[in-house]
Amino acid sequence: SAGMRPPYLQGLNAEQQAAIEALEGPVLVLAGAGTGKTRVLTTRLAHLLATRKAWPGQILAVTFTNKAAREMQERIGRLIGGVVEGMPWLGTFHSIGAKILRRHAELVGLRSDFTILDTDDQIRLLKQLIEAEGIDEKRWPARRLAAHLDTWKNRGLTPDQVPQGEAFAYANGKGAELYAAYQARLKVLNAADFGDLLLECLRLFQENPDVLAEYQNRFRYMLVDEYQDTNVAQYLWLRLLAQQHKNICCVGDDDQSIYGWRGAEVDNILKFEKDFPGAKVIRLEQNYRSTPHILGAASGLIRANESRLGKTLWTELDEGERVTVQGVWDGEEEARQIGEKIEDMMREGHPLHEIAILVRASFQMREFEDRFINLGLPYRVVGGPRFYERMEIRDANAYFRLIAQPDDDLAFERIVNKPRRGLGDKAVQTLRQLARAQNISLMRAARLLIQSEELKQPARRNLTAFIEMVDRWRHLMASMPYTELAEIVLDESGYTEMWQNDKSADAPGRLDNLKELVRAMEHFENLLGYLEHISLVMDVQQSESEDKVNLMTLHSAKGLEFDTVFLPGWEEGLFPHQRALDESGLAGLEEERRLAYVGITRAKKRAHLSFAANRRIHNLWQSAIPSRFIDELPREHVEVLEAETGYGSYQSFGQSRFEHSFETSDYGSPGWRRAQAHGGAMRTKAPQIEAQAELVATSDPAASRYEVGERIFHQKFGYGRIQFIDGNKLTVDFEKAGIKKVIDTFVERH
Ligand code: ATP
Numbered sequence: 116s117a118g119m120r121p122p123y124l125q126g127l128n129a130e131q132q133a134a135i136e137a138l139e140g141p142v143l144v145l146a147g148a149g150t151g152k153t154r155v156l157t158t159r160l161a162h163l164l165a166t167r168k169a170w171p172g173q174i175l176a177v178t179f180t181n182k183a184a185r186e187m188q189e190r191i192g193r194l195i196g197g198v199v200e201g202m203p204w205l206g207t208f209h210s211i212g213a214k215i216l217r218r219h220a221e222l223v224g225l226r227s228d229f230t231i232l233d234t235d236d237q238i239r240l241l242k243q244l245i246e247a248e249g250i251d252e253k254r255w256p257a258r259r260l261a262a263h264l265d266t267w268k269n270r271g272l273t274p275d276q277v278p279q280g281e282a283f284a285y286a287n288g289k290g291a292e293l294y295a296a297y298q299a300r301l302k303v304l305n306a307a308d309f310g311d312l313l314l315e316c317l318r319l320f321q322e323n324p325d326v327l328a329e330y331q332n333r334f335r336y337m338l339v340d341e342y343q344d345t346n347v348a349q350y351l352w353l354r355l356l357a358q359q360h361k362n363i364c365c366v367g368d369d370d371q372s373i374y375g376w377r378g379a380e381v382d383n384i385l386k387f388e389k390d391f392p393g394a395k396v397i398r399l400e401q402n403y404r405s406t407p408h409i410l411g412a413a414s415g416l417i418r419a420n421e422s423r424l425g426k427t428l429w430t431e432l433d434e435g436e437r438v439t440v441q442g443v444w445d446g447e448e449e450a451r452q453i454g455e456k457i458e459d460m461m462r463e464g465h466p467l468h469e470i471a472i473l474v475r476a477s478f479q480m481r482e483f484e485d486r487f488i489n490l491g492l493p494y495r496v497v498g499g500p501r502f503y504e505r506m507e508i509r510d511a512n513a514y515f516r517l518i519a520q521p522d523d524d525l526a527f528e529r530i531v532n533k534p535r536r537g538l539g540d541k542a543v544q545t546l547r548q549l550a551r552a553q554n555i556s557l558m559r560a561a562r563l564l565i566q567s568e569e570l571k572q573p574a575r576r577n578l579t580a581f582i583e584m585v586d587r588w589r590h591l592m593a594s595m596p597y598t599e600l601a602e603i604v605l606d607e608s609g610y611t612e613m614w615q616n617d618k619s620a621d622a623p624g625r626l627d628n629l630k631e632l633v634r635a636m637e638h639f640e641n642l643l644g645y646l647e648h649i650s651l652v653m654d655v656q657q658s659e660s661e662d663k664v665n666l667m668t669l670h671s672a673k674g675l676e677f678d679t680v681f682l683p684g685w686e687e688g689l690f691p692h693q694r695a696l697d698e699s700g701l702a703g704l705e706e707e708r709r710l711a712y713v714g715i716t717r718a719k720k721r722a723h724l725s726f727a728a729n730r731r732i733h734n735l736w737q738s739a740i741p742s743r744f745i746d747e748l749p750r751e752h753v754e755v756l757e758a759e760t761g762y763g764s765y766q767s768f769g770q771s772r773f774e775h776s777f778e779t780s781d782y783g784s785p786g787w788r789r790a791q792a793h794g795g796a797m798r799t800k801a802p803q804i805e806a807q808a809e810l811v812a813t814s815d816p817a818a819s820r821y822e823v824g825e826r827i828f829h830q831k832f833g834y835g836r837i838q839f840i841d842g843n844k845l846t847v848d849f850e851k852a853g854i855k856k857v858i859d860t861f862v863e864r865h
């Protein structure tokens with residue numbers, strides 16, 4: 116009877132209970148958003164422990180993020196009361212794979228303390244291998260090879276399994292060979308990349324049946340959340356491990372498969388029933404998260420997808436508010452309005468952590484972050500760095516800082532060889548040594564160094580070119596708007612090109628962020644004003660309080676829920692994203708639509724969509740068209756809000772795309788004035804050129820401690836006699852190296 120049920124099993128519906136209590140044999144829970152899949156998984160785990168079906172160490176539980184794993188651990192404790200000892204095998208595929216690999220590292224040619232490479236390390240390594248093969252890295256960028264490796268690893272392919280045709284996609288067939296060389300090199304370095312954490316684990320199992328058997332026996336029960344987003348390698352790994360006990364429970368929703376671009380395969384859902392004959396498939400239909408309006412809007416939208424298994428969702432919750440749709444003038448106004456709404460909500464007592472802003476592309480965060488910093492509204496960026504802390508933004512800012520302030524050593528070091536311009540560690544070390552000894556900045560040391568022969572060609576030539584480039588930019592400051600200069604800098608430095616050549620999945624987003632950065636710069640009078648803003652932003656004390664607005668991409672929002680969700684930027688080209696449409700056609704569009712579905716279904720009580728009438732793309736203000744997804748929302752669940760300012764209203768909702776109607780009064784809005792003043796192409800106010808700082812004198816006048824005729828010893832060239840002295844530059848006749856111009860810092864009296 117129900118009275119006998121342990122408390123953690125109460126309050127669940129019949130299907131949920133069935134899913135929890137079907138402990139033996141394969142189970143697939145296939146259900147829509149908010150139906151309690153994660154809750155079922157957590158309760159099932161609690162049930163296993165409470166009924167002593169398994170010890171914590173005998174349960175393998177896979178979550179999509181580490182954070183989700185921590186939350187699951189906490190919830191289990193709450194469900195069964197008392198302290199649950201740690202769950203050693205609760206984590207992401209990567210973390211569990213790493214743990215297994217470390218225990219048996221020697222069997223795959225590693226030591227247990229192997230390092231896990233990040234993308235940068237990986238690229239550096241690939242470059243070395245590509246150069247060693249005599250392949251032109253300019254033509255066949257390492258980043259492109261890295262992208263291939265990633266795909267192969269996601270599909271569980273070892274170097275000898277790469278299909279011939281695909282190996283040809285890189286350097287005329289060298290792809291698989293380089294893959295093999297790379298794997299061999301990783302072993303020498305005692306390192307593994309992310310893909311290896313699973314792939315090497317698979318190899319470990321395949322080559323060592325005893326090890327496989329150990330884990331197959333150990334994992335009496337296996338649980339997997341967000342199953343729709345597993346890739347082939349992960350699926351193979353799960354299938355191998357489940358062979359013994361076959362007690363595997365996967366929960367997922369085909370409508371929320373949003374990582375196809377990273378190799379996830381919805382087909383894994385279909386394969387499950389085939390590979391695990393007799394699998395119980397359980398469907399959950401009651402949604403406990405969202406109001407009927409939110410659910411209705413989301414369900415109506417996803418119905419437009421053709422490739423889906425299809426499901427019904429219903430809820431008992433009160434009707435609630437309709438999903439709102441609002442048009443705004445531009446991204447700035449969007450951020451301002453959302454900021455205001457959040458402040459209102461805060462005053463009404465809504466906790467900030469129950470509010471989320473979910474963006475399609477990370478560049479959209481910039482506007483919100485600037486706004487929130489302005490308002491003093493505490494926020495956190497979930498699943499990634501804050502906008503100004505992103506690698507590409509820090510790099511770009513380092514270039515700008517170096518132009519404004521050439522003695523900025525941190526900026527110098529950050530970008531002197533980024534993109535690579537033949538100024539490797541050795542050259543930089545020499546620079547540092549000189550700068551320290553003479554107590555000057557790296558830039559000054561560089562100017563000094565190129566007048567000597569301390570650096571070999573071509574490093575000297577490259578350093579000279581670098582200095583000349585920075586000097587040229589400094590001169591340009593006087594004659595052009597600094598935002599224009601910023602674009603020139605990113606172009607001429609090769610920095611933009613570096614990311615254009617990058618074929619990894621995050622490169623396009625980084626390029627968008629760089630464009631957004633230049634756009635952000637237009638809000639400041641001059642370069643110094645901008646740099647000042649950056650240092651303030653970077654210095655903003657993050658509020659200690661846990662009560663913060665959540666800002667994240669739609670992709671990072673998977674599995675989460677909030678009372679209020681803002682969904683900005685619903686415009687054609689941004690959402691659905693143009694790239695998804697261009698690269699994957701209908702499949703791309705459907706994945707975008709699933710992403711929209713994920714977005715709306717994060718909301719418990721309120722969902723607010725917005726779209727801007729203008730977005731700047733490639734320096735041009737373009738009129739944006741509201742996303743087709745807005746048209747796909749059933750009207751009865753939507754309320755169209757009147758635009759407060761801006762361009763007029765969005766009246767023809769549901770019949771046709773919104774039309775711009777510029778009313779006279781609207782010409783007063785700031786965005787319009789800006790666009791108007793520049794004939795559509797936004798160009799900022801006349802540049803206030805900061806005083807043309809004096810260009811640093813090219814030689815250091817300090818007198819040398821040495822005398823002509825003196826015998827000296829030089830670190831690189833050995834013994835020699837001084838022939839001529841010019842400040843601290845010495846011309847020395849070396850016994851072995853001949854006549855060279857050196858700097859006295861590198862010389863010792865002898
Ligand atoms: P998603 O597909 O977004 O990951 P999900 O199917 O995993 O969603 P959960 O996050 O597990 O759904 O549950 C959604 C919300 O509904 C949670 O707040 C959860 O606590 C609540 N919930 C689930 N089942 C019940 C129930 N039987 N009674 C009350 N609340 C429930």
Ligand code: MG
Pocket residue numbers: 152153154674
């Ligand atoms: Mg979930």
